[in-house]
Amino acid sequence: MTTPTTSTSPTTSTTPTTSTSPTDALGALDIHLIHEGRHEELWRVLGAQVGEDGVTFSVWAPNALEVQVTGDWSGWDGSKHPMARIEESGIWSVVVPEAQVGSHYKYRLRCADGAWVDRADPMARYAEKPPSSASIVWDSTYEWNDEEWLAQRQHKSPVDEPMATYELHLASWRKHYSGDLYDWHEMADSLVPYLTDLGFTHVELMPVMQHPFGGSWGYHVTSYFAPDARFGDPDGLKVLIDRLHQAGIGVILDWVPGHFATDEWALARFDGTPLYEDPNPQRGWHKEWGSHIFNFGRNEVRNFLYANAVYWLEEFHADGLRVDGVASMLYLDYGREHGEWAPNKHGGRENLEAVQFLQEMNATVHKRVPGIVTVAEESTAWPGVTAPTSQGGLGFDLKWNMGWMHDSLGYAAKDPVYRAHHHGQMTFSLVYAFTENYVLPISHDEVVHGKGSLLRKMPGDRWQQLANLRAYLAFMWAHPGKQLLFMGCEFGQESEWAESRELDWWLLEHPEHAGVHAMVRDMNHAYTTSGALWARDRADDGFQWIDANDAGRNVFSFIRRAPGEPDVVCVANFAATPHEGLRLGLPTAGTWEEVLNTDSDAYTGSGVGNLGSVTAVEGAHHGQPAHADIVVPPLATVWFRRVEE
Template identity: 50%
Template sequence: MGNVVPHSLFTEFDISLFKAGKHFKLYEKLGSHPMEVNGEKGTYFAVWAPTAKSVSVVGDFNYWIEGEHKLNVRWDASGIWEGFVPGVMPGTRYKYKIHSHNQDIKTEKADPFARYSEQPPKTASIVWDKTYKWKDTKWMASRSSKNSLDSPYSVYEVHLGSWKRDEKNQFLTYEELSKELVGYVKEMNFTHVEFMPVMEYPYDPSWGYQLTGYFSPTSRFGEPEGLKLLIDTLHQNGIGVILDWVPSHFPEDAHGLGFFDGSHLYEHPDRRRGYHPDWKSLIFNYGRNEVRAFLISNALFWLDQYHADGLRVDAVASMLYLDYSREAGEWEPNIYGNNENLEAISLIRELNEEVYKNFEGVQTIAEESTSFSMVSRPVSIGGLGFGMKWMMGWMHDTLEYFKKEPIYRRHHQNDLTFSMTYAFTENFMLPFSHDEVVYGKQSLLYKMPGDEWQRFANLRLLFGYMFTHPGTNLLFMGAEFGQSSEWNFQNSLDWHLLQYDYHIGIQQLIKDLNAFYQKHPALYEKQFSSEGFQWIDYGDSENSVLTYLRKGHKEEDDLLIACNFTPVPRENYRVGVPRTGQYKEVFSTDAKKYGGSGSKNTLRKVAKKPWHGHKQSIEITIPPLGLVIFH
């Protein structure tokens, strides 16, 4: 094993971009890169550590001894240390031993740009360069049509470690998931999956939201090529892939990004802006150019190298506000004296601009829980530039309403109708996510009141209402078959429940709702426009009934929806309709195959009786705790 040979992948232009915070393919330069130099095979290492006095690569090849392989600092004040180590081959474990000028501190760190890592609790990085041959050319060429804002978007949110496990309660591998999970998602007619973070993380109870390996797919389920296979297989089956991405905070684990070179390199040095009290983690320094380049490079990496179709950006609200989860005196206002984090806002806008500029047919989705305006509006008109935003208010109000016994619901109809006062201010995605079924919140099924029949009828009604409300949809795994217990990340979903008819009924309902949604343009063509929705009557709180229209580009595609939020069937219920002719029931959450009572409307002829502001009307039966759709 020879000493470090001077070598660089950086041009002067690379360095100027890096210093300016404009180098968005840093993963091609920093990190470990197997190659051949002067006829000798080995690995080039490069790491950013500006306060370092010295940086050594330690690993399997030198018995983890500091000083054996010291990197050379660049002359250009970039703070980058680099060099080629002959004989270091793919599969080799390594870290950086950094001796800092700052109080003579020494740190031993995993590589921030490592492409692969040891399985936790081990923490070393691994040199990696296997190639993967993608077979998703057809999907990539046509995905714009599947990912556009006027396409159906029904997302299955998945935690890979607990969707399904083997008989010994061990994780399924990426390869196993590429068979079982893909087949299931396709059978259930979801258009997309969203993976909770797949980047390397040390602590299982964080569910992946405390990252240490931003460029490294977690080794819990196998090698990086396994994740590529999983995404590739989903694509070949016509299913888009959204990855959760966490630029809001990172853990203080000794091998991670925190205090990286003996200084606050990645995190903001002011604890009021650099520490997250809720998650006891560190917050990136969004104003530091090199950190901005790191984060944007990381977002583009997953779109580029892993063919992701979108990024769902976690905890955006915590980035936007300097006083997020802080009391008076624990935060400092910005230069204008208010609470907006101007540097984070600027980063988010630049991130979204770069994503949409560089990749066709992708979406960024904000998990943002406040009323911050124009989150999903273009940067060019002052927005943050996201494609969509989670509709947290709708989720909260809807679940609060459904928790109530039906006898009290007439006093709370506003909980349901309020969403329509702001539904088109953003491009909203309706989320029933993992956060709603943990920490004592109960499963969706057990939020529902009543006896067993009513619980399941309420859940079917909830899903029907969700799919016919404007916006796109997201369901956390398990909800689609009425999981009864809260989600537990340490175990598989309760697949054994599918021996019971009611659970099979919920699963069949979701399968059919997904197919119905994709088949009917009125539910997606104008899903973010007020032109796609029209109330018929939102005021019948006495009967707890809502009636409304969903509209597409063509009038003949319009759908009439009626919801009954009580267990009392509404028979001979008159509804004003916009057109003459006949109305046919095309969907009911009360169908027998779903576990319902099986009530059914025959073909309804329009009567010339004015109602609800329309010149004609029909009489229908709305089943107990049911939703019916007419065409």
Template identity: 45%
Template structure:
């Protein structure tokens, strides 16, 4: 095997940008790149290891011998080691053997910029390329029409390893998912899928949230090109793709980013800022320029190379606060004496600015569980710059309400109405996510009170209320057919349940709710604006009934929503409405097709000139038990 030759993909300008933390396409320079030098094919390797005394490439091509293929450090104090090794081909496994200046410590590390990794538990990086002929030109050219904030967002959250298994209980591949999953999502009508982290991770019970290969789709399900096929097929079906992205922490695995070159290279050197006690993982040093460039380059990489339409940023709250999960004395205030992590705030703003300035029609979504202000407001007005934020308060309050026996709900209607006081303070996404169906919380269906009929009526009512509520929507897999058991990442969803009417009915209801959401502009055009919502009556606690209007740009698109949160059938229930005319029914969660009781109003109802609820006109309804009914002027 030929020895290492001098070669570089870096220009002086690249190095200046890297040192300043402004190089957001580092994946084009660092890592392993198949190139041809003077007519000879091989691989150019480049790795950032400023505390190294020496760096060697070791792999199956040199029997993992340290020092046989040493890289050379650049002269410009960038800390980058590089070199060209002739003869290495795609598929070669490799690592970096790094001897540190710190007491001669030797580490053996996977490539932080590897495009592909060995299947865990193996830990080596694999020389690869990203050659692929994309077929989603139409989607990419019209993506803004699907992905803007005034478009419907109904997101199906998926853990690829446990959505469905084959007959032998093994994972479906990316290519198999490109058929089965795509067809299912299209059938049920979701507008987007959100994949729990698909970047390479060593430990299955982490669900993917402890990343090692930030630039590599996990090899559990196939090659990078196979994952591209999955994205391509989703786009062909008109479905957007959101990836969970984890810039908040990373594991201490020996081959990972931690203590990379014998120093705290990627993690903050102060354990009060550099270690996360909840997850026993390391925290990035957001104040270090090169680390910021690494993370922002990673975000850009997935959006650019994999045509991803959005990034949901995990655990933002843990990033924002210096005292997150820490007791007094375990954290240090910022320079102003506060608990906010100023480096993180600066980083998140820069990340969002870089994403939105580089791509049209993409979104970033923050999983942020506190009242930190202006998370989804532009940076130029002082916000963090995210497109949307998960509405964790809505999730908590709503599930707390629905878990109550219906006889007690009249005392707790404030659990539902309170969220409306701040629902437009951010661009909120309503999440019923994987976190709500694990660790003894029960499945969503399992939380519903009452006998079996009432449980499923409550579940359909919950989903109907969610889809009529302002904001984008997210539902974790299995919720759409009323999965009975908690989620188990080690197995498949309980697809056999769809043979039963109640479960099939929930699936039909979700499908119709998705269709309704996408077809009614009043449900999405102003979903983040107070102009898109108007109460009719939220004070009928005694009957546990709420009524409101969802409003679009055109008044003819407005719809009226009536929620009956008990199993008591309400005869001749009157509500005030905006104008005279006739109302037609759009949706009834109690319909027989959903395994409901089948109680309903006539298809057309006439408004009366009878003042009620502070309005000149009103109408009487039959309210089916535990139901959401939706109407529109004919």
């Protein structure tokens, strides 16, 4: 579909009259709430609303002198449908009888300098497939089948539930042999059984909002309310989410409120002025990412964003939002040198308006959609990211633990002979593990831009790399916090991730990679069925070191526990040699089942183990009342679970 380019004047200039009352689609209360920044269902009144008399188009463009709606029904002649300004609201509206579901359209605006520009609808719920950029009138007819899932979700507290999340980039997970992308339906057919087999509890989709440049991975958004048309129409995304819910898998969407794309047909200088972006270049331009920053101090802009959050949770039944780049929103000096930023009214570097927005967003979505989860990608020590807004916190449920990620990957990348000198990199996270509610993220950012795949970060020969990978993942899954793993890591992807090609699925034909895959499946099953590993993630009484200081043997041992659940003990050996007869303190005498051993023959390990269980006897050791002499395999993690007599 080809749409007209920006022009200096329309075919025919028609000056619209000013409406003295709102249209039927947009009432006085709606306008009041939008002005106050409190309209929680913005998508129901702005944009293209399908009705009995045609389609009502409404757009916020307060600084435009004239606005028209132009579309394929009129041969893209905007003069046929001038829009009326609704009093002093800055909103323009018109009813077009000829428009219908599937019609392509844009807004044509005359700016203060007299220039006419064409813009996509900021509230469009469907958009053309890039590189085309028109908006499409849409009215969903999808009927959901996930009532049981939603009914259960509203009574859950996600931070106290198991969460093993598979991070997914839709365009590079799988592709047709021709190189074409899977559509939403094909993705459901492939992804749902795959995740069900592996036992992941959640999938996190990298941004599904419309973005013109695939190489941005979805983080430079142009249409915040429109799912990516590369994969089909908006109801297709609902099919995918519905199918995942029916399989018992939650869906978290990446969401990008911190910055937006610069494309001239989208949000940038929408009505000829910095409308959505902050007009101050020290606050409105993101140097690091080359994009615009939203004006968080403007009511209508904050409303646009948090209504967008509600939209994805309510209209698409998403189970959560992972908010990208929170740190870049919180600090006025983020990515800026001295002299490139100005302090806030208190003289500090905090972006007070962004803080208000994040608190407002979190309070709103949790009020409207009980049981959902919001996750902050926040890389600093900002206090109270997961504290309630009522206590001055930001109100997120979970925060990515970037410190754990950097420290643990730094340790794992070292040859075992040097690890004893860096033992603290694996234990330091427990100093602060319960100050926030954490996710342990091994995300796409760690396997791209020259960082290499997770497998290739590991030292040694091929066998050692695979063994290190399995041991690392099992240590991670036993560590306090929720889990997130980027696609491909579950089978030992060899090459660095690239968004232009699919994962190396052929590796699963090799036993050693199939072994990693099988270990992740078994690990997820052991994790989800062991409440001790997740029920007390946010409380220090759910964790206890057995021995945090065995640097000489590169061994870490600890207990995970929760009320009413059998204790689970994790022993991780990051030395290249086994340790036989290692005396391990245990909380009770009796039988301890070996529920996971990453060195198992089934995973192409060396097969060293404890014959399925160990027996602990009375006798204090490591500060515990009982002990057992165990075998710890090389480059391996073993989980033991107390067997109730």
